[in-house]
Amino acid sequence: MDKLTFQNTYHLIKPYIHRTPVLTSQSLNAICETEIFFKCENFQKTGAFKMRGAVNAILSLTDVQRSKGVVTHSSGNFAQALSLAAKNLNVKAYIVMPSNAPKVKKEAVKNYGGIIIECDPNINARENEALRIQKEKKATFIHPSNHDAVIYGQGTAAIELLEDYGDLDYIFTPVGGGGLLAGTILAANYFSNGCKVIAGEPEEADDAYRSLISGNIEINKTSNTLADGLRTHLGDRNFPIIKEYVEEIIRVDEKEIIKAMQLIWERMKIIIEPSSAVAVAAVLKDKKRIKNKKIGIIISGGNIDVSNLPF
Structure with missing residues (x-):
């Protein structure tokens, strides 16, 4: 870096x-x-703030990667950011969210065009579900922070x-x-x-x-x-x-x-x-x-x- x-x-x-x-x-x-x-x-x-990282992550992808979409797991803010960034860049976004994520954040993700997949509220469930979608859809996984x-x-x-x-x-x-x-x-x-x-x-x-x-x-x-x-x-x-x-x-x-x-x-x-x-x-x-x-x-x-x- x-x-x-x-x-x-x-x-x-x-x-x-x-x-x-x-x-x-x-x-x-x-x-x-x-x-x-x-x-x-x-x-x-x-x-x-997460709009900043979400946009940069999608802009760093190749055209082929963008054509297959992106996937992440998030309790809300990165979920919203990646959904809007993907929408603005014409990319499909799959968003794994814990079932106990705030309702206001789930509604925002939907409004921004993100496709929500709910999971149990623990990190293992989030990661496993994101991995499943990554394999199934050939989408690029973008971690919210790492x-x-x-x-x-x-x-x-x-x-x-x-x-x-x-x-x-x-x-x-x-x-x-x-x-x-x-x-x-x-x-x-x-x-x-x-x-x-x-x-x-x-x-x-x-x-x-x-x-x-x-x-x-x-x-x-x-x-x-x-x-x-x-x-x-x-x-x-x-x-x-x-x-x-x-x-x-x-x-x-x-x-x-x-x-x-x-x-x-x-x-x-x-x-x-x-x-x-x-x-x-x-x-x-x-x-x-x-x-x-x-x-x-x-x-x-x-x-x-x-x-x-x-x-």
């Missing part, structure tokens, strides 16, 4: 994505005693943030599958002057935290967290990047996630989903480190069932 490929990725996907705004909040700066710059990927197409083109694509959000604010001390992201975190780390390494990257992770799905301790990719035995987008685990493409370069992974509990989510809704008047709130919760938990620093936060998405809010 290199800087030139990163730059080429950014220019390649530009016509297919939004350059999302960076917002600030004086009240949140006061609460944290720092300056915070929110990269609002909740305003991205499909409501999450894929080089996806990692490069997701990292372009941090590139834009650093173009706007090049003197950040830290960037915080959530971590689930690891694509956004790995891409952000690479962007910080290539396009900043020493900016460090910290991840927030739910205590109820803390496989990335445990992976750093053991040095191996760990799996969650349970994933009882509101942050449905973070219930997956790291992969062999993104874990080496994370293991070598991430500054820290901060675990937050469900109450802290809800508090952070509510705070953003109330103070900034924008909709963020629980997975996004995990990164905010990590900042709120780490006030001593960030005091008087310049902090970037990737607000990863805003797809949530507003009829089923946790507050």
